[in-house]
Amino acid sequence: MNQFNYLRADGIATALAEAAQPGTRFLAGGTTLIDLMKLNVERPTRIIDITSLPGLDTIEVSATHIRIGALAKMSKVADHDGVKQAAPALSESLWRAASAQLRNMATIGGNVLQRTRCTYFRDPGAYPNCNKRTPGSGCAALDGINRNHAVLGTSAHCIAVYPGDFAVALVAFDGRLIVRGKTERVIAADSFFLPPGATPQNENRLLPGEMIVGVEIARSSALQRSHYLKVRDRASYEFAAASAAVGIALEADGRTIRDVRIAMGGVATRPWRLRTVEAALMGKPCDEATLRNAAAGAVKGARSHGHNEFKIALAPKVVARALMNAGGIA
Amino acid sequence: MPGIYPISLIVNGTRHDLKLDTRTTLLDALREHTALTGTKKGCDHGQCGACTVHVDGERVLSCLTLAAQAAGRDVRTIEGLAAPDGVLHVVQTAFVEHDAFQCGYCTPGQIMSAVACIREGHAGSDDEIREYMSGNLCRCGAYPHIVAAVRDAARRVKSGAPV
Numbered sequence: 326m327n328q329f330n331y332l333r334a335d336g337i338a339t340a341l342a343e344a345a346q347p348g349t350r351f352l353a354g355g356t357t358l359i360d361l362m363k364l365n366v367e368r369p370t371r372i373i374d375i376t377s378l379p380g381l382d383t384i385e386v387s388a389t390h391i392r393i394g395a396l397a398k399m400s401k402v403a404d405h406d407g408v409k410q411a412a413p414a415l416s417e418s419l420w421r422a423a424s425a426q427l428r429n430m431a432t433i434g435g436n437v438l439q440r441t442r443c444t445y446f447r448d449p450g451a452y453p454n455c456n457k458r459t460p461g462s463g464c465a466a467l468d469g470i471n472r473n474h475a476v477l478g479t480s481a482h483c484i485a486v487y488p489g490d491f492a493v494a495l496v497a498f499d500g501r502l503i504v505r506g507k508t509e510r511v512i513a514a515d516s517f518f519l520p521p522g523a524t525p526q527n528e529n530r531l532l533p534g535e536m537i538v539g540v541e542i543a544r545s546s547a548l549q550r551s552h553y554l555k556v557r558d559r560a561s562y563e564f565a566a567a568s569a570a571v572g573i574a575l576e577a578d579g580r581t582i583r584d585v586r587i588a589m590g591g592v593a594t595r596p597w598r599l600r601t602v603e604a605a606l607m608g609k610p611c612d613e614a615t616l617r618n619a620a621a622g623a624v625k626g627a628r629s630h631g632h633n634e635f636k637i638a639l640a641p642k643v644v645a646r647a648l649m650n651a652g653g654i655a
Numbered sequence: 656m657p658g659i660y661p662i663s664l665i666v667n668g669t670r671h672d673l674k675l676d677t678r679t680t681l682l683d684a685l686r687e688h689t690a691l692t693g694t695k696k697g698c699d700h701g702q703c704g705a706c707t708v709h710v711d712g713e714r715v716l717s718c719l720t721l722a723a724q725a726a727g728r729d730v731r732t733i734e735g736l737a738a739p740d741g742v743l744h745v746v747q748t749a750f751v752e753h754d755a756f757q758c759g760y761c762t763p764g765q766i767m768s769a770v771a772c773i774r775e776g777h778a779g780s781d782d783e784i785r786e787y788m789s790g791n792l793c794r795c796g797a798y799p800h801i802v803a804a805v806r807d808a809a810r811r812v813k814s815g816a817p818v
Contacts, residue, residue: 328658331677331723352721359680359719360700372677374724400713424790425777426768427701429713430720561789 326362333374337381337538341506343373344534351375351536353396354431356423357439364447366440366458381538382432386411392541395434395503399491400425402433411544414497414551414570418490421555424562434537437492437502437517438529441485442564445469456482457525472632473564476624476640477593483525484630486564487518487595494553494570496596497588500542506535514540518595547572547584554647555590556639565591567640569647575611582606582652587644589623592636599623599644611652613645620645662726666691667735673722681725682706682717685732693733693763697792704791707764708732714771733763736770745816746770749808750801757795765791769805774818778809 334340344351348370352358361367375381381396386407393402402408403419423431431439445452445465454463466474466484474484494500495514502512517529531537542548551572557563568590574583585606587599605619620641627637649655664671664684671689682699685691685708697705699718706718709731736744743751746769756762768791772778777787784805785798793801812818 326678329677331660331721333723352724355719355721355724356701356716359721363700372721374721376724424704425772425775425787426704426707426714426716426790427719430715561786 326365327368327370329369330371331374332372333377335377337378337505337536340373340375340378341534341536343371344536346371349373349534353435354398354427356427356431357435361440361447365449366447375536376432384408386544388544390541390543391415392539393433394539395537396432399423399428399431399433399436403428410549412494412498412542412548412551414494414548414553414572415491415542417553418494418555418568418570421553421561422490433491433540436489437495437514437537437540438531439489440528442488443474443485446485457485457521457528460524460526467630470632471630472635473566474630474633475592475594476627476629476633476636477589477597478520478595479628479630480521480523480525480594482523483521483594485521485525485594486591487593488564488591489596490553490555490565490568490590492518493568493588493590493596494551495540495542496598497570497586498542498545498548498551498572499586500540502537503539503541504531504535505538506532509538511541514596515598521594545572545584546574547586550574550651551586552647552651554643554650556643557591567591567636567643569640569644571644571647571651573611573648573651575652580610580612582609582611585648587623587648589640589644592624592627592640601625602644606648611648611654613649613654616648616652617641617645620648660723662722664689664722664725664730665727666730667732675722677721677723679722680718681708681710681720681722681730684722684725685717685730691732691734695760695763697761697764702792703761703764704768705761705764707767707791709767709771712771712774714768731767733767736766744770745811745818746773746804746808749804749811753800753804753807754797755800755804756793756797761791761793761795765793765801769801769808770818772805773809773812778805781806784809 350369381394695705697703
């Protein structure tokens with residue numbers, strides 16, 4: 326690990342002012358940053374500990390919105406009664422992630438910004454070639470062991486999966502990120518994450534020196550009747566092989582789909598919203614055949630890289646099963 | 656400045672005034688600078704749970720916590736679990752009675768995690784115990800006995816044993 330200065334910020338203004346200097350990283354839960362610093366992937370020269378900033382760890386469920394401060398711990402949000410009641414998929418996406426210890430440390434803002442688990446990205450000693458770490462150096466995963474790599478949203482420069490769960494739920498339900506720098510701005514979660522393209526080092530629209538201060542999600546019937554299904558190599562404490570955040574609202578007849586939201590995780594370079602599949606289901610009956618038929622479109626344009634072909638077969642089944650669960654027919 | 660800085664850690668109620676490198680994790684501070692070697696270093700990357708301690712009453716991983724982040728906060732390790740007269744904590748007793756370990760290396764982390772798991776109310780069934788203890792790996796595979804010990808300790812806590 327390289328040497329760094331450590332400062333504990335006591336106010337947002339101080340933290341933002343300090344962050345203007347190059348080589349600075351905000352430290353919250355540290356579950357990604359400290360890990361990657363030990364691996365020499367992250368090499369900040371200044372660390373601003375923001376865990377003591379006041380007022381950023383609130384969880385508020387109003388009649389219309391859920392608002393979560395960026396420093397709220399994953400465990401607190403997952404166990405929050407209002408969140409569980411209004412947004413089951415948000416709660417599930419959190420408690421099915423990581424471990425109890427990590428969820429007690431990791432914050433909502435940091436969770437959104439967690440970096441890929443690509444084994445080549447995480448091992449600069451053995452694999453100097455990584456376009457995400459060192460732009461232009463190549464991608465070791467393309468011809469490497471890529472069973473856990475993306476089949477959607479990839480480019481010739483990077484096939485690393487976005488590893489998070491919570492952001493998948495956020496994208497499915499049109500969540501928004503509140504970001505503060507020189508001014509405060511609001512960014513739709515779905516447009517926050519960038520596809521790798523030719524610049525995989527740019528992962529999102531956060532500008533240098535900006536800080537996520539919170540997330541907000543509008544309440545809806547689909548969110549109330551939502552589900553997060555996570556399929557993985559072991560039953561707990563593992564990243565998704567494929568996951569789906571879904572929500573369904575039915576007409577008064579109890580079977581016609583009035584609203585549906587779907588996003589996938591574990592298969593793409595960013596949280597992957599399925600607007601075409603959603604559109605195909607609007608006004609249709611909520612039955613197994615219809616859901617499975619529509620879910621087949623989830624992997625349109627998917628491409629395998631040798632070892633991850635199974636994700637193309639798995640993802641539609643995960644989407645279909647999640648929809649059946651949310652629709653009450655599983 | 657990078658380099659050595661003074662820091663006060665409060666571990667099991669005792670204050671330790673130390674001089675540490677900014678890079679020192681809470682785990683290394685405990686093991687190398689306060690001579691509390693009960694907390695174990697397994698993977699050192701937040702993947703095994705051997706380094707689990709409590710900070711302000713919550714279970715966290717000391718390997719991914721900078722010592723600087725723990726300054727002034729209440730740190731509790733396996734050494735601080737038993738009563739001052741040596742009487743074991745109810746979870747420690749349950750681990751002994753259920754033979755919930757083999758080599759014992761993961762045990763301090765398992766026990767610190769289990770104490771918190773019960774306190775959080777996440778030990779209501781075997782499935783829930785398995786889910787909420789999943790961050791503590793045991794390479795000897797003592798899981799069935801660990802689950803039995805946590806279940807038994809949770810029952811004793813429910814009937815009045817101190818947590």
